[in-house]
Amino acid sequence: MPPRTRRRGPSYWLGVALVLAGLGILGYLAWQLYGTNVLAEREHRRLIEQAERAWADDEASGPVAAVVRIPRFGPDYAVPVVAGTDDDALRRGFGHFAHSADPGEVGNFALAGHRITHGEPLADMPELRPGDEVIVETRDATHTYVLDTDPRALIVTFEDTWVVDALPTNPDPGGVQPDQSAGQRLITLTTCAELFRTADRMIAFGHLVDTVPRAS
Helix, strand or coil: CCCCCCCCCHHHHHHHHHHHHHHHHHHHHHHHHHHHHHHHHHHHHHHHHHHHHHHHCCCCCCCEEEEEECHHHCCCCCEEEEECCCHHHHHHCEEECCCCCCCCCCEEEEEECCCCCCCCCCCCHHHCCCCCEEEEECCCEEEEEEECCCHHHCEEECCCHHHHCCCCCCCCCCCCCCCCCCCCEEEEEEEEEECCEEEEEEEEEEEEEEEEECCC
């Protein structure tokens, strides 16, 4: 008699399906944590090179309004700034909050950036300290801001939009906020307070200390 062919029962196929689902989930997580960073960093470099060529030729720089450098994050750290804070903008670099000040202007130059995935420009935000510089290069000038607050000292919800006001004023008496003098030229950095949750934001405030026109 020929040997019997063993039939695969439902539990076998269920096990196969679970293994494939698990591999799919692992692949998705790997893509989010590593793949998106590779693509985003490549896009950051492309946008910065494009902007610097345009600035050198005194031409419009496309979507890039500025380039941010943070010395604490290393000499090679450079992230483009684009308009808006939607998903597409944050995949391309720092997002510039609509209606906030432009670099060097009176008011609040407010930026948002990912802390994980898509280039994660603020992955090391908790390491920033008062006195750290944030250098913002534009077509016309290089603006140097100095941070005044420790990002670990202020966590807000995504509904706390006061942090991107022209003069952020904390509704909590005694809470962290910039100096309340009018006419300041401020910067605000915002990112997720926790790596895998987006409900809360970590905030750092700073002020402009120097502007140097770019050489013509």
